Each structure stands twice: as structure tokens, then as C-alpha cells.
Amino acid sequence: MGDIGRRSAIALAVTGLLTPLTLALGAAPAQSASCTTQTGPYQKQVEKFLGRPVDGKQSAADCKAIQAFQTKHGITPNAGFAGAVTWGVMDLMNKQKAVGDNPNADGKCPVNKGRIACVNLTLQLSWIQDGKKLVYGPVPVRTGRDGYETRTGLKKIYWRHIDHVSSIYHVPMPYSQFFDGGQAFHSVGVSMWNPPGSHGCANMTKTDAKKYWSLLKNGDDVFVYGRKPGT
Template sequence: MISGRIACRSIAVLLAGATLLPLGSASADTADPVPPPTSGPETELVPGVPLNLLPLWQMDTPDQALPPTVYTPTDEEEAVEPPDAPDEADDLQEQVDPIDSFGDVTCSEETGAHQRQVEGWLKLRVDGEQSNADCRAIRTFQKRYKIKPAIGYAGPVTWATMRLVSARKDPNAAKKCPVRVYRVACVDLGRQLSWVQQGKKVVYGPVHIRSGRAGYDTRTGWHRVYWRHKNHVSSLYNSPMPYSQFFSGGQAFHGIYGDIFSGVGSMGCVNLRVDDARRLWAVLKKNDQVYVWGRKPAV
């Protein structure tokens, strides 16, 4: 039984990897100097949908690593709104164990990548092992927040959603982001969340983000928004960066047309869903302050 299960898991991983390859990705792979991880919990997860229905867009959008050439966009450029993200990009699509991507699984028996964190948040017995009670409680949460598939797997999307839910009432409860009379865009790398506050009032967010990967960390400390370009395209990678607001060299807030929950990370920028980036564009202005702290979790 054990050997058969391992074989099934290996086949699942191979099939998932083959299906996930985006069309026309050769140039992006060449341009990206940091290969994806080859080990660890992230590499063993696949989107929890039938493998023949996996999205084909680039999941790990490369960001501009060097400062852009600052110029004043024309009125015609500013009048054009960046395209919306695909509908699927806004779905809360959990990354599940490959064994759960086959067949009609209704309640996962697999221990999730964030089992302990999810158990603690739900006030379950924290033992890091999936149980029937765990699965039922996790499924209830997933259904409430429209996380698919709602099969009770404690994956990264479920845990990220819990962090966001906890932060909604008062994202700065820990007082990590300095309170000022002016607007401050707060970037919490540890929770992978961002919001804007003026004084103690939150005027935007909190929302999910994806920050820089290992070796390309989003720079911490005080910054300011020095250049904004609604329809910016990376000059290094020729990738769209809608609603870009640069605050530290080549690092900017901007939307992505892929999965905000893919764990590898950006090339330093603060990635947002396109709709969130659009709303942030309407809130922040040039010379607004940005404060970044913490460290992106490894998984």
C-alpha cells in the first residue's frame, strides 16, 4: 500500500508539472535568473482542479529589478486603463496535495502545508495531523470564504485568507506600521498583507500581496512613491506591470495577471491583484510614504 501510494504521488507530481508549463514560456524562463525551488512543501502542491483545466498563464510574473526610466506618460497613455485580470485570477484557488487532485475528493485525508497554523486559527487541537474533525472545520471555513476546492486541505490560500480575515478589523493592531498624520502605505512582509493608513484610520485594505523572493527581497524601512505609471511594462522582462507605483529603485506596487498566492515571490516588487492595484492607484499619490517591515515566510 505504501509503495503504491508513493508511486501514485510521483505520477501526480509529474503530470501536474507537465500541465503547468505555460505556453510560450521559454523567453520568460531565460530572462528569469532565479530558478523555482526544487524541494520543499510548495513544490509538492498543485492547483486543486482537474489537471486538464489548469490555467496556462504565467504564474510567476518577473518584476523589474532595476530602476525604470522615469518619464511623463502622455495624456493618451494615461487615459487607457490596463486590462482586467482573467476571471480565474480572482478565484481563491487552493493549492492541494497532488493525491487530492485526482478523483472526486470531498474531504482530504492529507496533512496540509499549513496544518498547524490552520488548526490553531480554528481553535482545534494543534497536532499537525489531519483528522476528520479538522477536515470538517476547514471545509466550513473554505465554503464560507469561497475557497476552491473546499475539501478541507490546509493549504497556503486557506492560511492566507485566515491572516487577512484576522487583519480586517485592525491590521495595525501590533503597531508595527508607524502612525503619522499623512498617508502611509504599510507593507507587512510576514503576513503578506498591505494597507494604507492616515493617522489611525485605515483608508485602503488590508489586501493580499506577494513580495520579493529569496535573494530579491522587498527592501524594508521607509520609502516614498517617486514615480507612477498606469500602463508600465518591465524593460527587463517585457512583462506588464499595471498600476505601477515605484517606491524604491525598481521596486513598485503593481498588479499581476497571475496567481498572487504562488509562493516563490516577485523580483522585489509588491504584487497585488489587478483590482487591488487599481484601487491603490486611486488612493496613493506621488511622494506618499511607504513603510515595509518583516520577512516573507519561506512557504
């Protein structure tokens, strides 16, 4: 791409589309709040997910287990309440697990493009396929939150920068592979289930971002579809 196009892409990448500083750096988990004694609206579902006795009643042990889950994934407030956000994360995890090793069962990601990176926003999953052959994944991703949605459609990787840093927020964005106006695959140091999401990029773990870096190149196709829960 030309210098003007590249400068425009970099400008977009550093003006709010991507993960803010504290999230990209992997901020330390919040201090645990006092445990609530309240029974949440999703008490039974959360108890089942965590392997707790399913009685639909909050206990001290339930609260500690819920609180530990919330702290691990950056869910706030982390007071051990079985609310909608906590259950939403758990429900998404269940749906991701159910996909198994056939992420393109619905056939929505093109199989006539050769090697392509697919992003299912609804399930917050990504994978790389070559025709109908699964090359890598599926892996969890953390895409754009409400108001900063990761844009859907067929795209191409147009610029790669292994040590990319935002010049405005000074945010490290390792293994960046840009595919749409500043939106990119890149690694972050927070949970892939940390709500509410990124500022447009497809966040990945370092392990997955490195693998994507090794498998993809400029000009490779990326297909983004679906809708992230909560957007």
C-alpha cells in the same frame, strides 16, 4: 528624479526583481493532475478550512475539493494532497481574515507620517492609512519570494507609470508605483496566494492596484516590515 536615476530604476525594474512573464500575464491554470488517495499531514486542517467532514482521512470528494483550491491558486502539484504548501496558504488566509479592519493593531506602521502605504510581509497584507485613520484596505499582496525579498524599511514612492512594461520580459505591470530600487506596487493576473511569490514587487489585484493609484502620489511614504513566510 534625474534622468540617470530614473534610468537606473527602470533597469532594476526589468532585470529580474519583478514578476516573470508567465506570472504577470496570468498564465492559465495548470491541467488537473490525477487525484491522490494519500492522506496528507495537514488533512484535518485542510478539511476544516474547506468545510469538509473532518475525519483526517482522504476521500475522493476531499481530493477534488483540495485539488480545486490548488488549481485556483496555482499551487503545484495540484493532485489534491493536503501538504505543507497548501495548508500554509490556507493558514495565511485565516490569519489575514482575523485582522479584520484593524491592520495596524500592533502600531508598527508609523502614524506620524500622514498618508502612508503599509506592507506587512508576515501577513502579506497592505493598507493605506492617514495618521491613525484607515483609508483603504487591508488587502492581500504577493511579495518577494525567497532570494528576492521585498526590502523592509521606510521608503517613498518615487516614480509612477500606469502602463509600465518590462523591456526585457515584455511583462505588463499596470499601475506601477515604484518605492525602492525597482520594487513597486502593481497589478498581476494571478492569485494573491500563488506561491512562492514575486521577484520583489508587491503584487496586487487590478482593483486594489487602481485604488492605490488613485490614493497615492509621488513622495508618499511606504513602510514595509515583517517577514514573508518561507523566506
